[in-house]
Structures are given as C-alpha cells and as structure tokens.
Amino acid sequence: MRTIKFLFIFLCFSALTHAQKHASLNGYIVDGETGEKVPFATLIAKNHNQQIRSNEFGYYQFEKLPDDNIELIVESLGYEKTDKKIKLDKNKTTNENILLFPTEWELDELVVTANRHATKRKEAPVLVNLINQKTFETTSSCTLAEGLTFQPGVRVENNCQNCGFQQVRINGLEGPYTQILIDSRSLFSSLAGVYGIEQIPANMIDRVEIVRGGGSALFGSNAIGGTINIITKEPTENSFSVGETFSLINGKTPMNVVNLNSSLVAHDGKAGIYLYGMFKDRKQWDKDGDGFSELGKLNSNSFGFRSFYKINPLNKLILEYHRTKEDRRGGDQLKRPPHETQITEMANHDINGGSLSYIMNSSDYKQNLEIYSSLQSTKRDTYYGTDYNENAYGNTDGITVVSGTKYAYSFDKLGFMPAQLTAGFEHHYDYLHDEMLGYHRDLKQIAYIYGGYLQNEWKNDKITFLLGARIDKHNFVDNAIVSPRVNFRYSPIKNISLRASYATGYRAPQTFDEDLHVTAVNGEVSFIQNTANLKPEYSHSFNLSADYTFNIENWKFNVIADGFYTYLKDVFVLEEIGKDELGNLLKERRNGSGAVVKGVNLELGIIPTQWLDFQSGFTIQSSKYKEPEQWSEDDESVAPTRQMLRTPDYYGFFTANVKVTPRFMASISTIYTGQMYVPHFAGYIKKNELKHTRDFTDASIRLSYNFKIGNKLTFQLNGGVKNILNSYQSDFDRGMDRDAGYVYGPGTPRTFFMGFKLGQF
Template identity: 40%
Template sequence: MQQIPTLLLASVCAFSAHAALPDNPPTTLSHPLSATEKTAATPAELGRYIALSPAENTEANITGHVLDAKTGLYLPAVKVEIRGRHLSTMTDATGHFFLKDAPVGALEVEFNATGYRTLVKKIETRANHSLLLNVELEADEIQLSDVVVSATRNVTKRRQAPTLVNVMDLKLFDRVQSTDISQALTFQPGVRVETNCQNCGFSQVRINGLEGPYSQILIDSKPVFSALAGVYGLEQLPTNMIERVEVMRGGGSALYGSSAIAGVINVITKEPLTSSATLSHDLRGMGGLNRFENTTNLNATYVSDNNRLGFTLFGQLRHRAGYDHDGDGYTETPKLDGRNVGFRAFAKFTDYAKLTAELHGTQEFRRGGDLLENQPHNAHITEQLQHANVSGSLGYQQTSVDGRHHFNAYASLAKVVRDSYYGGGEVLVSEYLKKAQHTPLTPNELEDMNKRLTSYGRTKGETSVFGAQYAYDFDRFLFLPSQLTLGAELNNDCLEDISGYRPAPIVQKMHNQGYFLQNEWRNEQWSLLLGGRLDKHSLLAKAIFSPRASVRFNPTHDLVLRANFSTGFRAPQIFDEDLHVDNAGGELITIRNAADLHEERSKSLSLSADWYGHCGNWNFNIMVEGFYNHLTDAFSLEQKKEIIGGKEWTIKTRTNSDGAKVFGANLEGRLAYARLWSLQGGLTLQKSRYDKAQKWNDEDSYETRRFYRTPDTYAYFVTTLTPLRGWEFSLNGTYTGSMLVGHEVPLDEHGNLAEFAGRPAATIVEKRLQYGPGQTATIAGPRTFKTPSFFEMGVKVQYTLPVYKYYTLQLHAGVQNILNAFQDDFDRGPGRDSAYVYGPRAPRSFFAGFKFNY
C-alpha cells in the first residue's frame, strides 16, 4: 500500500516538471501557422498551437456585451472563455466583458451562464487590434448545459457524464421557497427528507429508500460533513450560500469512500463570478398567522477587473417560534435561532493556477418540548441544543499550458461543538424545591431531581480531510481519447460525547486512508470508465477495495444510455444519526455495537436512458432509471430494556443482519415552452426489503421484511408560468406514499394506555395498526403502524421590477402546504414518543418577502 502514495508523489513531481510544457515541444517556433492553416486546424490542434505560442503583449483585445435573446436585457456573470487556452473573464453587472492580450489567429470563444445554453463563436484576432463581439444567449429551461463534478471528480458536462447526476440550482431553490437545503432536496427523484423527532426537529435524507448514514454529504466535493454534523446539519446549510447541489444516486464508495452506499449529495458553494449584492427578508406564518419564522439573507460579491481576485460573503439570520399543532402545550416544531456567516474567495496567480479558500460558521439554538421560557431542567420535557460549528477549506488547482495535466490539492477542516439537554419528568424541579422547604424529599424524588439537573451534555467533533488528485488527458489511449485520474485522501474524525446521565463518555476516533484510480475513455458517442478505490479504515481489520465501471452510449446526439456498476461499504461506528435521545424525559438510552459486528457491503447496478429533444419553442427531457442495490451484512438495530446499576436503560444494539435489497425505478421529466411555461416532475417506485423478517423492537411481536419509514412510492413536481415580463407564478407539490413506522405508545404505571389532561395520551387509529402474534388493538407499548399517504402542495407569486439602472426589487408571497396535509395522531403530554412523527414537516404556512439585487 505504501507504493501508492509514492506513485502519486511521483506523478505530482512529473506534473510540476512538465506542466509548463506540452508534450513533444518543437525545437523552434520560428515557423508559425499561417492564417489558412489556423482556420483548417481542429480545436485540439489549434489549442496546442496556442499553448506553444510565446507569452507576449499582443494587444489583441476582445470586447463586447451579452444579452438575453428574448428580453434584450444585459446578462451579468456570464463566463467568456477562449477554448484551448485557460483565458477567461466574466461579464460585469452591465453585461459587458473585456479580454486583454488574446492569442492571435483563429479562435473559438465560449459563453456559459447558469440557465442559458452554451454558445460558441468563431473569430480571428489580429495583433494590436480590438475585436467587438456582441452575442445573445437563449434560455435553457431544462438545463441542457449543466456542468457537474460528482460523476468523475472532474468537471464534466452532465450530458456526457458516465453516471447520471441530477442538479438543483438557484432557480429551483427560489421557486419552492427553500430557506435551507433540507427544504429543497425533496424535489429530486429518489430523494426524501424526513423529520425524525417531534421535540428537536432532527431530520435526515434518504436516497433510494436508504436512511441517512448510507448517504455521503460533500461540501465542495469534500467529505467533511461528519456523522455529528449530519444530525442537524441539513437545516444549518442555508441556500443563499449554495450555487447548486448535485445528487448522484447509487454506490459512490468507489469515488468517495465509506458511507456512500445509497448515493452522494454534493453541495457546491457560491463562487465569486461578478461584483454584486443581494439583501432579502422572508416572513412565514406557521399554521396560521400567530407563530412566525423570520429569515434575513445577505450576499455580497467582489471580482477584480482582470478576474484574478474575487470573494463572496454571505450571511443569514433566522428565528422560528416553537409551534404546537395539537394544543397540548408541547411543540411539534422546535424554537430555532440561527446565524450563519461565511465567505469563499479565489486568487489566480496565472491563467493556469488558482487558489481557493472557504470558511463557514454556524451558531444555532433550538429547543422543543414545553415551558420554553423556563430553564431546560425546569420543564416537563426538554430537548435543547446549542451549536457552534465552523468549517473551512483551502484548495490549489494547477493546469498545464496545453490543458493536458490537471492537479488539485485540498485540505478541509470542520469542528462541531454542541451543548445539549435531554430530560424531563412529571414534576418540575421548582416544585421539588418548593416542597423541600417544608417537607423532606423522598429518595425517589431526590433521584429524579438529580437526574433532571444532570441531564446536560456536551459533544465535540473534529473532522479533517486532506487530499490530492492528478488527471491527465490522452489524445488516444488504446482505442479512444481518455482521461486518467488518480489521487489519495486522508480523513480523520474525532468525537467525544459527554452526558450527565451516562456513566462514561462516548469517545470515537476514526481515520481512513483512501486511494483511487480510474480511467475514462470517451468521445461524443461513447464513454467507458473503469476504476476503483482502496480504503483502509481504522475500525476495520483489512483494507477494502471498491471497484466501479460505467458505460455511456449516445446512439443519437439527444439520447444518452448509461449502465453503472459499483460496490461500497459502510464501516461500523458507535456514534451516528441514530444515537439520539428520541424518547425524552430523562430516559437512559445508549447504543452499542455487537461484539462480532463488521462492515456492511453493497453492490449497486443502475441502467438509465436520458432523452433530450425540442420542437419549435418546446424543449423536453425524459429520464428513466432502474436501480438495484444489494446489501450484505446490513446493519440493523435491536432495542431492549436492561437494568444497569439499578437503573433501567434502553439499549440499542447494532448488529449485522442477513442482508437486504433495494430496487426500483426513478422517472423524471422536464418540459418547457419558450420562457412562458415549464414543468419538472419526478416519480420513484421502489421496494426495500430485508432478506429475513425483522422486529424493530423486542416488545413488538410484529415482524416484517419491509424497511421502516420507507414508502414504496413518492413523487414531486414544480411548474412555473411567466405570462408577463417581471411576473412569475410557481406551483409545486410532493407526494409521500404509505409506510411503516414504529410507535412506543405511552403507558401508565399499570401498563395501560396513558392519559394526559383527561384524554388518552395517544390517538390509536385501529385500521393503521399492524398485528403480530398475540397482539390486539387494546395492547399498548411498542407497536407498528401503517401511515396514510400525504400530498403537499405550495404556490408562490413573485414580481420583479427595475429600480434604478442595475438595481432590481423582487416581491413575493405564497402558501406552503395549501391542503394542510399534516399528521393527525401526535402523542400528547410529557410521556409522548417524540420519534413517532411522519408526513410533511410543517402545516399550512403563509409567507411573504422581498429581495433587493444589484
């Protein structure tokens, strides 16, 4: 294994020595190409000639502007690049650009902008002359020209990527009125975001039916999003810091290491493109107009005139009141106060070398339960978390003059500090103290009060990622042009969890060394990718090799057929999203790994067809994907009660089951008529089954092969109408089919259904109960329920008006969850099962706001 880092280091040294020179350099440049030869040359040949040309002050300048083909408005932040040479600039706020000292001769200039089709113009420049180049870009409502990095770890056009990658951009965030990434991810096929705690609002993302720990969340392609950060992290990533989100379904361990079995979500933060500023504020009334959420966003970007230096700043302030849906005095949505601030910057030393830096900080307070204004220990039930998170990265990118060699080195660090309180009881601490002034407390009362006062905890997590990657482009390798990529990555994660009611802290230290190698043969019609990754995880005795193979075939320009196979693994660890006090009230809950627990393995196969087309003003895209994921030694949790030190504990033990299968189909379609109307929708049909029947709780006799909290059917749609200039009407919806959930029905001291405020503490809908041997509708305790299906729909209206020159003001308003589809059987009172929560995350909510742009 030690030979691999040596090979990588040797490759980097070779790159450093030859990056400035192309392959087979001529001995002299005294015989330049003629104008006729330049015109006849292919782009690759022309790029090679440009790379060989000596650097000089040519005074061959290119200037012009870029307009929207339909509206005639000037377009800022359009990338203008000379093909074959890394010389580029961006249009400014007025839509104008200036390229200084361009190469002399026949050139191809490429124009790229988010939401517009790529345009290439052929020109010819002359020394000491300026060329005027004005162009118009046509809108791309179905994202024909998306560029992705998640498929191969290299920049690739989505249509030419060997693996299917879905992209969510700023337009989608805006149309569905998403404040954070968790609200937007639902609008992707095969992806669901669910809430798992009624008290604290913990949420997780599921890809193709597999729960959160099976998916790898990346920040700018780096796996710095740890298990600790993932518990509440989805709500801590504001959309105003994000440029786009790439979703790659299926096994990704061959590229990104452990925990990428279900797929990869790559969050790409905003890169400075052009000087601009945005200020916005949104007001949302939850369940009416008496509980509100306020969100203020600020973005500012500066880019120098020569495009050598740039930075973007972002900030978000967010306040959400606690929301009690059923009026029992206990929140269904926690109170939240959040502050996010960060920046991303770049510096280009030359046209071929770039340094990037990113820093992001989060301060968040959330609390759920009752008596939110009291101290945490002086409430009947409290889940309170206070986060102080910081993450940052530094990256260096170098490309050779001829564009063949690509080197990338990076370092990312993240630190999470979480102060927590999980606890509660029937009697308030203040009542105990008041009683103690007159009557001594009993031993049980003293023990309960002491448990309440010591239920504070602190969790610290530090994650670091260091890596380097090298890629080389072959004109021809064996039978086709190809790109070879190799790299190494070191991931360290250290976590310490201390809780007052646990006898000892949980300490978890892990590190993983990963080495990857792949080669992609490709042309316009074919792509064949073969590669693999070798990982040595500190929790595993042996290294794990994860191979990967992908084939893309374009029988026509507009039809893309893909086949992918990959393997993956998930290492056993104690702390994960499922280590969470989901039954508050001071109950002692912990998790263990079985003595013989070993890694979970997967084999993934997918087949897809991606068809693009247009007819006049109509454009469409239809995607059909079939997937199959076989898990061996799949992790499962067994829950039971144990008496430890005279106290009752809930023990969750992670074991290896016999295996499981997840299979089904994703369908997605996009349809647009000019810029007047667009429709995007997706449907997932799937089955998630264990090889043998499982019980979620030893006290529930119901057994099933079906995964819990995983519907067989779910779907989404987003449609937008722009009838008049400045006006936009959006309608969106999500459908979640029926699924199984576990419910610990609250009991009284006699083992019967508990009561709260003269009413049953739980609503038992008998037709939803699933029966095991010996169970009846009157038996409480741990039971399995089948949820109803939900359809959630929202509408938004916005109007954009010009204010002064380059300033615009956007006003918007709308309703989320118009039909008020919401869970109707929440538990009530302090003994409730806070994990018994499903369906939409919020009831009917009204919102309004503004956005001021420069």
C-alpha cells in the same frame, strides 16, 4: 549626435516592430434568442493561456495575442457551453460577437460529482441531478433540507417530535447511507449530520449535485444510497441582495428568516469574494394543546465567505470559511431550566469550518492538479432528559479534517478514443467525544481513513466508458476495502443518453448521527449502541437509465427513467433489547441478513412556452430485508418484518412556474409521500406496534412581483402558503409518556408566508 539619433530611431522601430507582433480580439457575448448582451460570461483561450470575463455590458477583450487562430471556450450559467475558433489578423483588432443559446434542461451545466472533475452534465458517465437557486427560490426553500425534497428518489423526514432531528433518504435508504459533501469534501461528520441539513442556508449554495447509487469508489465510506454534493457560490460579479421571509406556522406560530448576500470581484477578474449570512428564528408550536411542542423553538445564525485569487491565468487559490451558531429546544415549559421540566431535548451548536485549495493547470489545459485541506470544528451543549432529571446535561466535541490531492491528465487519444485519467489520495480524520455523565455515557471515537483512487474515462460525443476503483484503509476495519466502479454512456443520437453503471459502497462500524440524538420514550430516554464484533456493511449497486430530450412543435420535453437495484450485505439493523442499569431504553445495532432495495425513478420536464415550465419526479420502489428482522423486544405482540421501516413504496414531487408577466411569477409545488410502516413504541400507547400510515399531499403556492429601481436594482415582494391542504399527521402522542420518535409525513402544517428581496438579481 548622429549616433544618438540613429540609436533613437532604432529603438522606436524595434518597439513598433515588437508591438505589431500581437493581435487583439474584442466583441460582445450575445443571447442567441433575445439578442441581449450576456454579462460576466467566462472566456478561456485554450491555446494562449488566458482567461477573462465579459463585463456588466457583455463586452470582452483579449490583448497581445499571437497572430494565429484562437480557440475559445465560452460559458455562462443557464447557457450552452460554446467552443469557437477565430482567425486573427496580424497587427489588427478582430471584432467578433459570440452567440450563447439558453439551455432549459441544464444539460451543458458543468458538474463534478460524476467523476471529480468538471464535465458537461449530458456527457457525464452517471446521471447527475441538479438543484439550483431557481428551485430554492420558487419553492421558498431557505435551507438545504427544504430544497432537497424536489428531486426524484430523495426524501427529507423529521424523526423527532421534540427537537426536529431530520435526515435525508435517497432511494429509501436512511440518512447514514448518504454521503453529504461540501465542495466535494466529506466534512459532514456524524455529529454535524444530526441537524446539519437544516443548518446549511440556501443562499450559500450555487447548486446541489445529486448522484443516486453507490459512490464509495470516489468519495469513500457511507456513499451507498447516493451522494449529495453542495457546491458553494463563487463570486462572479459585483452584486448584493438582502431579503426577509416571515411565516406563520398553522397561522399562529411565527418564524422569521433574514438572508444577506454580497459579491465583490476585482476589475481584472483576478480576485473575488462572496459573503453570505442567514438569521432564523422560530417559536415552538404545540399542535394539540398538551403543553408539549410538536415543533421546537429554533434560533440560528450562519455566515461565511468563499474567495479566490488567480495567481495567473492557470493557477488559482480558493479560501472558504463558514460558521453556524444554533440553539434549538423542544418539550414542555421551554422558558424554565431544562431540569425543571418533564421533557426537554436541547442542543446548542457552535460550528466553524473552512477550506483552502490550490488549483494548477498546464498551459495546454491538459493537466490539472489540485491540493486541498478542509477542517470543521463542532461544539455542542445538550440536555436530553425527562422527569426533572438534573443529570441529563451533556456536551460533545468534534473535529473533522479532510486533506488530499487530485491529478487529472487529458489524452488526445488513449487506445481507441480521447480519455481523461484521474488519480488522487485523501486522508480523512474524525474526532468525536460525546459526554453525558448523568447517563454514564462517555463516548470517545477517533476514525481515520487513508484512501487512494484511480479512474480512466474514455469519452467522445457518443460514448463514455469509465473504469475506476478506490482503496480505503479504515482504522475500524481490519483489511483494506476496495470499491470498484464501471460506468457506460451511449448516445445513439444527440438528444438521447443511455447509461449503465455498477458501483460498490461500504459503511464502517462506527458512531452515526442517529446515535448522537437521544429520543424520549415513555418518560425515559433511548440510546443506540453497537453490538460487539459489528461487521462493515457492503453494497452492490446497479443502475440503468435513459434520458431523452425532444421537441413537439414549440413544446420542449425531457423524460428520464432510472432503474436501480442495490444489494446490502451484512446490513445494519436496530433492535430494542431492553434497559441499562439506569433504566434507559437500549437499541442495538447489529448485522442483519441482508436487504434488497430496487425500483425506478421517473422524471418529466415540460416547457410549453418561455413563460411556463413543469418539472416532476416519481419513485416506485421496494425495500425489503432478506429475512424478517426483529425491531422490538416484545416478541409476542410485534412480529418481525421484512419491510424496511419509514420507507414508502411511492413518493414524488411536482413543480410549475408561470411567468404571468415579465415581473409577476406564480410557482406551485407539491410533495407526495406514500404509505409506509413506522414503529410506535409503548408509553402513550400500551404496547409497541407497527403503524401503517396514510399518504400525504403537501401542496404549496408562491407569488412574487419584481419592481425595477433604476437600471441595476430590483425589489421583490413575495408571499404564499405552504401545505395548503394541511396534509399533516393527526395522531401524535401526548404528554410526558409520548414516543417523540413517532412522527411521519410533512415537516410542517399549513404555513402562511410573505417576504421581500432587494438587490441585483
């Protein structure tokens, strides 16, 4: 009996002794300016292999911590990242409230596009611009295409009067010069790029990171003008929202957009899922009453999810899926079958895509390994035809697969300062089959790239120095392509960052998005083909920038000047070369003499008070070929030109947000597009000509008011006018013989809209 009692006492004492070997830590995450609690902040205990989140009331708690110091990283969207060391007492619970301070300029926002791993924006080796949800909401941008225009050096333009084919230009270079990524994966194939930027709903986006200048050293082919990285939303809290926006284009033509969002996170934060959906319906709009649409009809629905599961505090699995189904059509007599019309451009898409990633960290967070695979399938049924053509139907299939691995190691010191080494390997596969048998067109293409990259980034608070390179083997290019990069950042004082960079880029001679769009001209259709022995196009990009944040009394300023110079060797140019055996117009892509794109992007942000902020950007640039290039076969009436077409020398934007009351917000936005040269092909006009367009000022206003419903729900009413001044093209071609590619300026005329939003936001 004594033995049993002794054993019982010994076990109790041992358990008590074991329990007392641990300490606990709890407290609140608090806004350092308002004193309000910050919910769903992320706390990482670097030296204890734990990661938690504060709850909906801002409360956090660590348990079973060793009785020594704890090193915390605390971060939350819209706040400066905070590093904090806390001394723990043995056998006790330590209470510590942690202050986070708001950041107006998002300089402490983590970005990944600069170097393929999370870095504070202010310490990134290159200038990274951000578009967040605030920009999408205050400018009433429902899709990626609408929101991209509110960045310096970036333009989105409509290239077709019939179907609304759009492309994004960075620093004046046309769409194929820009690499568009989804979560750092190059899933945007040439097929997806035809209408893709209008198919990505804003409510799936957490932020968009934009890096101007060559990016092939990190992301491979086509990253010449710049890189646009769409970071999708990851679930952080339990929430939902639903909204609808109803618009009247030119006060007459209806468009309706419905958005749905929901986020679910497990109580322990180990798993979560974010779901989204968008439904969009737009009727056709005919500006001049000729029976032919200037804006085609559009019906699309998108939905998807992004989910995660934390196997342990160091390892995470991410699964993402998205689907878009879209029908668009422009021309005349849109209710009749396409072959019973004078002109129809129709494209029906079914896009399915997804990705799986596994992320692993070492216990000291010095090592990171990521393994990933992404896939996107696109099926498209089309009709691009004129004059009641029964043989203009076609279909396109495309599959894109991107797989790879990335490894990063952080050195406490490598040579002269702390450093991070990043290496990776990536395989990109793109299958395309575009068939239009009535035009004797049967295009098959399989492009694959094996790429490996290596870079080392030395970094402290004042200096960043990065050396890196990528080697790609593209099956359309005989030799391997080496793309180096050098980046340097220097901060002489805390609020100034000076950056200099050099990078190269390339485009392989393959099919691009514009090749998969067929434009109607003079009652006929126009095709693009590559000339024999088309050589790759190479670029050399130089950037020099200064970023200065300062205060004058209570006014806060952010000023950025970014100079750029890009030399294009063997630049791709298009030239009209005549007709094929069926009478279709032909344009040929060939290598030109070279080109230089240079200029400066200027940015100014001002926050006079907590209820008012301004943001603006303006670009001044020159885009010229080394030698005059011929764009038309009509040599007698149209002279060659050194000017890159459809590229203005001046363009910019301005936004202002006024919080009239805590619940009432007024937002003003303006997009300025300067004069440019646009080709105008014969048909409606007698001869080809080069049109020098006027400039446009597209100003909009949005008003919103939030009604609180209980403690958690908010109901918002909003409305306004886009393109208030109705600054819009006035000389569209008319009738069947029009050049559908002769379109420029703002994408829509004056448009009235109103909507609502209900949820937790």
